[in-house]
Amino acid sequence: MPVTSEKIMQRLLLAVAFSALSALLLIAVFIISQGLPFIFRYGFREFLFSSQWNPQAGKFGIFPMVVSTLWVTLGAMAIGAPLGVAGAVFLTEFVPRTVMRIIKPSIELLAGIPSVVYGFIGVMVLAPLIRDHLGGPGLSLLAGSIILGIMILPTIISISIDSIMAVPKSYREGSLALGATVWQTVRMVTLPAARSGIAASIILAMGRAVGETMAVIMVTGNSVKIPGSALEPVRTLTANIALEMGYATGMHRQALFATGVVLFVVIMILNFSASYVMRQRKARR
Amino acid sequence: MPDKIALNKFSVHYGPDPLLQEIDLEIQSNQILGVIGPSGSGKTTFLRALNRMNELQPGFTASGRIMLDGEDIYGLDYDAVSLRKKVGMVFAMPVPLPMSIHENIIYGPKLSAGRGWKYDEAVVESSLKAAFLWDEVRDRLKTSALRLSGGQQQRLCLARTLALEPEVILLDEPCSGLDPVSTAKIEEALTILKERYTVILVTNNTKQAARVADRTAFFLMGKLVEEGTTQQMFTAPKDKRTSDYITGRFG
The missing domain is CATH 1.10.3720.10 (MetI-like)
Known part of the structure; x- marks a missing residue:
């Protein structure tokens, strides 16, 4: 039946399209969930505008x-x-x-x-x-x-x-x-x-x-x-x-x-x- | 009076195909020459030959001579850029440049003025008036030319050409997309302009040629079939093909 195969293809392509999209979403969520809490804890201004980058001493200014x-x-x-x-x-x-x-x-x-x-x-x-x-x-x-x-x-x-x-x-x-x-x-x-x-x-x-x-x-x-x-x-x-x-x-x-x-x-x-x-x-x- | 423009066995080829074949034609100044003929007859190629626009597309070759005031414009040392300042052109589709009305008008004069960038500001008003557009745009010269209606855009293109103070004005079916009112305005402008310029008007509308042209030329399949005064062409054409075309039996 051409109609069923049409539907299957449609589903399949939808799944492929969404997997690409979800990869992007996963990366974004992962990076943000790992990084954002740190920024808030360490202080946004300290993190961005301090010149001290010394991980051993706990200094993270980028x-x-x-x-x-x-x-x-x-x-x-x-x-x-x-x-x-x-x-x-x-x-x-x-x-x-x-x-x-x-x-x-x-x-x-x-x-x-x-x-x-x-x-x-x-x-x-x-x-x-x-x-x-x-x-x-x-x-x-x-x-x-x-x-x-x-x-x-x-x-x-x-x-x-x-x-x-x-x-x-x-x-x-x-x-x-x-x-x-x-x-x-x-x-x-x-x-x-x-x-x-x-x-x-x-x-x-x-x-x-x-x-x-x-x-x-x-x-x-x-x-x-x-x-x-x-x-x-x-x-x-x-x-x-x-x-x-x-x-x-x-x-x-x-x-x-x-x-x-x-x-x-x-x-x-x-x-x-x-x-x-x-x-x-x-x-x- | 000497001829303003004279073509001598002038031909144009695109690749191996002939577009214009051995045209011989004299054009007087202060007249409107109407050019008629069915599409594909070489009217536009003829017009674009007069300011050397054909050569912008690769594949075009020209032979024979076109004399403007006794000088061969296809001569080796004739500068196409200065030719186009003397021989202005208005296209079938109105194409204002994507800038303001004011900038469209001064575009040409500014370029001619060269490094000094000095030009006469009065040219904006005078050329817009000559194209019957001044009253409609005088309050909004700084707005984009793309906002004008089609008829206004075409008159702007005419004004822009006039601002260059050319000697010859070429018009390629300038009214093909316009309503009757805009068409009438352009025709009125042309009949006044011929007092100062040589006007060559390509048109698909034979009635338009009959209305405004002093002389008319009929092109067919790349050849000039006949040229004469408009009255003679429309009342007693010598060639049967001319009368067939004018009376609408073909084309």
Whole structure:
């Protein structure tokens, strides 16, 4: 009976869909239940804004990690966003479509390289370069920013390309017919019209940068302190969890979960604002 | 009077397909040339050839010559950007740029002014008046142009083109999506504009050509069948295909 099989398939797909959703829910509940009580017990302000991270002495202030995460992410955006948007503009406006169809998938392939490989290249190539030419230990905030800046390129480029291509051809033609050059058209018409998609790509990329762990652990040096310059080693929130979870117990373990809660909230905020910006664009059409 | 525009054995191909074949045509200034013909006859390609918009799409090739004031606009050192400032275009679909009414008007002049970003603010009022739009938008110049009605948007596009102070204005079925009132307003604007400009009007509406055009050209399958004064074309066409089309026997 086709009708029964239809019903069975429907149930099955529903179950699959819900299992994905419940996995997300379980993770969220688990992290929050493990971490949130600690935050309340230890004190929200003490936890977030104290610079003392000394688990043996019962000091759990993650402020240095928060600042480091912020700097590494901002550095990555400063490197990745201009490169990514410029690349997207170049590929959509200045290069024949056939060439773009070859280059875009190759860039998207960058996203498929395991992050440990990026970290490896950072340790072997980038860190020595920084050490020799700029000074410091090499493993540093700067190295982390550069590696992350490259890692987020595929996100920025492919979403930006999609949103630039979604700009109606008539806008471009209207502008060109008014005697604008291609570059003037890009700057004054195409980019403003695509700006919400580009903004969303940057926010999503930011989420990736905040959440990246392996590559960051390998290239940033991981010392717990507020960085005085870009050449100093730093430890991010993600690195902190990954480095200490293996041996942490009791309060220490809960403090790491609480760190996870902070990360979780930050990334949720970033993702929600990305989809909000995207929806704004659709609403305007 | 010398011809404003002269086409000499001008052809356009898209890939191997001919879209326009060996067009010979002279266009005088201060006149409206109506271009009629069934869809696919090459009217739009002809229009877009005059400001070199065809070449924006890969695959188009042009041969022959188009002289504007005696200069070959397909010559190697002729700059397409400066050509488009002299030969303005209004499209079939009204496409205001996604910015305010005011910004739409000054977009062209601002670009022409270059680095200094100096342009005459009076151009906003004068060009909106010339397009019969000023009274309707004078109080809301800063609002988005996308909020205007279709007819208003099309007149804005006309005003935007006028703000460039071109010499030639190309219109590609500017009234195809408009109501009769908006159409009448645009036609009225055109008959006044021809005193200062050369106007080329592609239209699917033969009656519109009969109403406003001084001369009319009939295109069919990429060829110019016949061109003459509008009166002659509509009363005593030389070619049978022209009279068939005008009387609605095909197309």
